[in-house]
Amino acid sequence: MTASNQMTAGDGPAVPDPLEAARGITARKLLRALWRDKLMLFPLIFLAALFVAAVGADFLAPHDPLDQNLRSRNLPPMSMSAAEAEGFRYILGADPLGRDLLSRLIHGARVSLAVGLASVLASGTLGVLLGLMAGYHRGWLDDLVMRGVDVLMGIPGLLLALFILFLVGTGFWNLVIVFALTRWMIYARVTRGLTLSFREQPFVEGAQTIGCSDSRIIFHHILPNLASPILVLATLEVAIVILAEAGLSFLGMGIQPPAPTWGRMVAEGRDYITSAPWLITFPGLAILLTALSLNLSSAWLRMVSDPVQRWRWFASPPEPGRATDAQIAPVYSGSIEMSEPAHTSAANGHHLLEVNDLRVNFRTPEGMLNAVNGISYTLDRGQTLAILGESGSGKTVSAEAVIGILDSPPAFVTGGSVHFDGVDLLQVKPARRRRLCGERIAMIFQDPLSALNPAYTVGSQIAAMFQEHRGTSKREATAKAIELMDRVRIPSAPERVNDYPHQFSGGMRQRVMIASAIALDPDLLIADEPTTALDVTIQAQIMELLAELQEETGMGLILITHDLGVVADVADKVAVMYAGQIVETGPIEEIYTRPAHPYTKGLLESVPRVDEKMESLQQISGAPPNLRLIPSGCPFHPRCAYVIDRCSDEPPPLYEVSQERSAACHRFEDLLHAN
Amino acid sequence: MARYVARRLVQSLFVLVIVLTLVFFAGRVIGNPAVLILGPEARADDVKTLEKRFGYDQPPLVQFGRYARGVLSGDFGNSWWQLRPALPMALERLPATLKLAGVTMLFALPLAMLLGSLAAWRPGSPVDKAVNVISLTGASAVDFWIGLMLILLFAVQLRLLPTSGSGSLKFIILPALTLSLRPLGRVAQVTRSAMLDQLSKPYIKTARAKGFRERKIVLGQALKNAFIPIITLSGDEAISTLNGAVVVETVFAWPGLGLLIVSAVTNRDLPLIEALVFVVAVMIIVTNLLVDLTYSYLDPKVRFG
Numbered sequence: 011m012t013a014s015n016q017m018t019a020g021d022g023p024a025v026p027d028p029l030e031a032a033r034g035i036t037a038r039k040l041l042r043a044l045w046r047d048k049l050m051l052f053p054l055i056f057l058a059a060l061f062v063a064a065v066g067a068d069f070l071a072p073h074d075p076l077d078q079n080l081r082s083r084n085l086p087p088m089s090m091s092a093a094e095a096e097g098f099r100y101i102l103g104a105d106p107l108g109r110d111l112l113s114r115l116i117h118g119a120r121v122s123l124a125v126g127l128a129s130v131l132a133s134g135t136l137g138v139l140l141g142l143m144a145g146y147h148r149g150w151l152d153d154l155v156m157r158g159v160d161v162l163m164g165i166p167g168l169l170l171a172l173f174i175l176f177l178v179g180t181g182f183w184n185l186v187i188v189f190a191l192t193r194w195m196i197y198a199r200v201t202r203g204l205t206l207s208f209r210e211q212p213f214v215e216g217a218q219t220i221g222c223s224d225s226r227i228i229f230h231h232i233l234p235n236l237a238s239p240i241l242v243l244a245t246l247e248v249a250i251v252i253l254a255e256a257g258l259s260f261l262g263m264g265i266q267p268p269a270p271t272w273g274r275m276v277a278e279g280r281d282y283i284t285s286a287p288w289l290i291t292f293p294g295l296a297i298l299l300t301a302l303s304l305n306l307s308s309a310w311l312r313m314v315s316d317p318v319q320r321w322r323w324f325a326s327p328p329e330p331g332r333a334t335d336a337q338i339a340p341v342y343s344g345s346i347e348m349s350e351p352a353h354t355s356a357a358n359g360h361h362l363l364e365v366n367d368l369r370v371n372f373r374t375p376e377g378m379l380n381a382v383n384g385i386s387y388t389l390d391r392g393q394t395l396a397i398l399g400e401s402g403s404g405k406t407v408s409a410e411a412v413i414g415i416l417d418s419p420p421a422f423v424t425g426g427s428v429h430f431d432g433v434d435l436l437q438v439k440p441a442r443r444r445r446l447c448g449e450r451i452a453m454i455f456q457d458p459l460s461a462l463n464p465a466y467t468v469g470s471q472i473a474a475m476f477q478e479h480r481g482t483s484k485r486e487a488t489a490k491a492i493e494l495m496d497r498v499r500i501p502s503a504p505e506r507v508n509d510y511p512h513q514f515s516g517g518m519r520q521r522v523m524i525a526s527a528i529a530l531d532p533d534l535l536i537a538d539e540p541t542t543a544l545d546v547t548i549q550a551q552i553m554e555l556l557a558e559l560q561e562e563t564g565m566g567l568i569l570i571t572h573d574l575g576v577v578a579d580v581a582d583k584v585a586v587m588y589a590g591q592i593v594e595t596g597p598i599e600e601i602y603t604r605p606a607h608p609y610t611k612g613l614l615e616s617v618p619r620v621d622e623k624m625e626s627l628q629q630i631s632g633a634p635p636n637l638r639l640i641p642s643g644c645p646f647h648p649r650c651a652y653v654i655d656r657c658s659d660e661p662p663p664l665y666e667v668s669q670e671r672s673a674a675c676h677r678f679e680d681l682l683h684a685n
Numbered sequence: 686m687a688r689y690v691a692r693r694l695v696q697s698l699f700v701l702v703i704v705l706t707l708v709f710f711a712g713r714v715i716g717n718p719a720v721l722i723l724g725p726e727a728r729a730d731d732v733k734t735l736e737k738r739f740g741y742d743q744p745p746l747v748q749f750g751r752y753a754r755g756v757l758s759g760d761f762g763n764s765w766w767q768l769r770p771a772l773p774m775a776l777e778r779l780p781a782t783l784k785l786a787g788v789t790m791l792f793a794l795p796l797a798m799l800l801g802s803l804a805a806w807r808p809g810s811p812v813d814k815a816v817n818v819i820s821l822t823g824a825s826a827v828d829f830w831i832g833l834m835l836i837l838l839f840a841v842q843l844r845l846l847p848t849s850g851s852g853s854l855k856f857i858i859l860p861a862l863t864l865s866l867r868p869l870g871r872v873a874q875v876t877r878s879a880m881l882d883q884l885s886k887p888y889i890k891t892a893r894a895k896g897f898r899e900r901k902i903v904l905g906q907a908l909k910n911a912f913i914p915i916i917t918l919s920g921d922e923a924i925s926t927l928n929g930a931v932v933v934e935t936v937f938a939w940p941g942l943g944l945l946i947v948s949a950v951t952n953r954d955l956p957l958i959e960a961l962v963f964v965v966a967v968m969i970i971v972t973n974l975l976v977d978l979t980y981s982y983l984d985p986k987v988r989f990g
Contacts (some may be wrong), residue, residue, distance in 0.1 A: 051799075071695040163967070169965060171960070179725065257827075257931075260932065276830055283841065287837055290830065294831075294833070301826075305824050444896040445896060448897070455887055460888060461887045461888055463910065466909070467985075467987065477899075479896065510986070
């Protein structure tokens with residue numbers, strides 16, 4: 011899931027065609043899948059057995075459930091009948107009146123299932139009908155039904171049931187009526203919600219236009235689509251009703267004697283809990299297993315009614331997660347076991363940040379994706395690097411890998427190194443990296459509203475940096491937070507320090523983010539599309555602020571963006587990313603004036619510029635590649651205006667264009683001359 | 686804030702009036718009180734005599750006027766079973782049930798929130814699987830039977846705890862444990878899904894980028910935002926403990942409202958039931974009000990509009 015969020019919509023995991031999946035399901039496949047998934051097999055077998063027992067109780071029960079034999083009182087399981095003439099075994103023992111417990115259990119199944127199924131049929135019909143009418147006709151009927159649902163759902167159901175039974179008396183049909191009246195609400199709520207959404211859909215609107223009557227639309231077009239969610243719900247409700255019936259029976263308000271019910275069997279065995287514990291054990295177990303089986307079956311039904319999940323369940327062995335975990339364990343995890351490298355020896359300590367051959371893979375149900383495919387760059391103090399690319403090019407993922415906040419799973423760093431001030435961030439212990447990240451490396455994000463915690467005041471979110479990393483007292487930290495808010499020019503900071511993020515404008519929120527990022531004077535600030543979510547005028551202000559702060563503190567700055575215009579004035583260096591690789595890198599003025607890669611050229615031409623007269627804005631034709639199907643050779647060749655035969659076979663290396671520049675294009679020289 | 690509370694209180698009062706009216710007419714119109722007392726096999730002239738004695742032969746509206754006057758002064762009439770004022774009887778039992786429900790929720794809620802958070806933090810981990818099992822067990826739990834099995838194990842076999850009754854702290858352990866199974870499972874499940882939702886939000890990335898400890902991120906940052914659905918469900922579960930209390934108090938002879946409700950029903954005691962409905966309705970209203978107040982306290986968007 012997260013994998014597809016990280017990428018663009020175009021390269022999300024392919025969803026198996028539900029129709030195709032549905033066609034492929036046969037009884038044999040079902041049985042085979044069930045056999046694999048024992049957790050689902052047992053409940054279904056148990057329920058089937060229960061059903062058979064309930065229907066055929068008269069033939070299956072070894073003895074008459076009502077036949078008393080005072081000489082066999084409370085006989086333990088497997089003991090022989092006291093009346094030698096009969097000579098049968100009490101397999102599960104005998105009750106206080108000498109009745110055969112097994113036979114009573116089997117007959118009790120009949121009561122439980124009958125009450126459960128009849129009640130669910132009644133409450134389901136009532137609830138679905140009310141929900142259909144409320145959802146389809148809306149208006150006052152909807153108000154009335156939903157108000158009723160709200161009120162009834164707020165009342166403890168068992169108490170309501172007791173009250174109604176008190177008024178009308180017990181008995182099978184009274185129980186069914188009570189459960190119908192106290193359990194219809196959930197069906198009504200679900201049905202109404204679904205009906206409301208179906209109403210807006212083409213198949214219903216179409217039926218309305220061709221003049222179908224309301225009842226025909228409801229019963230022929232909407233009702234069939236409700237079948238599977240209602241079935242899932244009903245299975246769950248059978249469990250609830252059977253449990254409630256058992257409870258009422260236990261309290262003496264269920265089906266009255268002599269008919270055996272599980273709940274009353276427990277109540278009758280209660281007095282003999284020390285001398286004959288089996289009297290309560292077996293009926294209780296029967297209720298528990300029934301409810302458990304129904305709950306599991308409901309979960310199973312829910313799963314197989316979802317096309318995607320059904321496809322997985324039928325296709326793969328159970329618990330696919332575990333199997334795939336083992337198959338594609340991260341090659342490289344920056345694990346704790348590895349020894350920490352010496353501070354300076356391993357790295358060329360003169361760069362603030364040195365990223366070398368960094369690789370990030372996404373584990374998806376369909377296999378591995380190379381999101382970042384071996385990128386390298388360096389950054390010095392006081393320098394600004396702009397990482398440029400379309401969404402899905404891997405620019406954000408690579409930055410998240412640097413600061414160590416990838417969502418793993420599904421993302422894993424699979425190779426390379428990230429040296430920050432001589433320390434390999436991929437190798438250090440998590441605690442150390444955490445300290446480095448808060449204090450010396452900071453990051454700000456695209457959407458400041460969602461990047462701030464809505465439940466805390468902005469002041470406390472800035473102050474938390476001091477409290478967490480420096481152990482500063484709350485009061486002092488708040489004072490520092492106000493200073494910082496002043497520094498990022500949030501007006502009337504002392505008053506606003508106790509405001510919440512939702513009370514700020516977009517630009518001000520981003521200033522809050524910046525304030526907390528620079529709180530501990532970091533050496534490196536990574537800004538991931540810091541202005542994309544903001545108005546154009548605010549964009550310039552934020553960029554100005556970042557540039558100023560950099561001037562004051564001398565920190566290194568990485569600006570991730572898809573918008574070359576935003577960074578043109580502030581960046582020193584540019585790295586252009588495409589399909590997880592850096593395709594061109596170098597000083598910004600040079601690249602700006604003479605791009606050496608057709609992709610960079612395309613990006614430049616798609617940005618309006620004030621310094622040059624332009625005929626029209628160009629677009630790069632085509633779309634960024636699906637990361638699962640990266641083209642052979644140069645990944646850009648299908649979209650490239652300069653493509654030659656060589657491009658589709660031979661991936662271009664990063665050619666050195668000049669001392670500080672490189673470009674991954676076989677024809678970089680032609681491009682340079684063309685400009 | 687004060688205006689909001691005042692408005693909710695007026696609404697609640699309105700609901701209470703409707704409930705009490707419905708209960709009255711249900712008792713007088715659906716059932717015949719005299720028959721309810723004497724049982725369905727009663728002789729017709731016995732029923733007549735009783736109707737006359739308690740005034741059940743008068744027109745319903747006259748009876749209702751008398752009932753309403755009584756209710757306004759807190760008088761629900763005498764219990765038919767104990768022959769003393771019904772409302773004090775119900776109120777006497779309130780503290781025991783509140784204590785039981787309180788201990789149950791104090792045990793279940795923090796544990797459920799912790800388990801649910803851990804499950805969401807590492808989906809597929811042993812804790813996640815445990816949460817699944819617990820919520821499944823909670824949903825399938827036969828509370829009266831679990832209670833009896835606990836008695837069998839801890840009171841009868843191990844002799845660690847008393848079988849039933851009330852008194853010292855020891856008495857509350859088994860009933861509270863039995864009662865907490867369902868809220869434990871349900872709240873853990875809801876916490877898990879609310880936390881999964883929160884943990885995928887960008888502000889969690891921010892917190893990680895700031896180098897906060899995971900414990901602080903999960904239990905400090907995310908959980909505070911996940912509180913709304915958790916509190917909603919916890920309110921519902923607190924009310925539902927009354928369902929469980931009926932059964933569990935019967936099993937453990939815990940002298941609370943639940944036990945009294947069962948006695949009132951088995952003794953066909955209409956005034957006592959009316960008083961109990963009143964007490965339960967007030968409890969539900971107060972719980973819902975508390976949940977609403979907690980919302981507005983927790984969600985700054987509600988608090989500051």
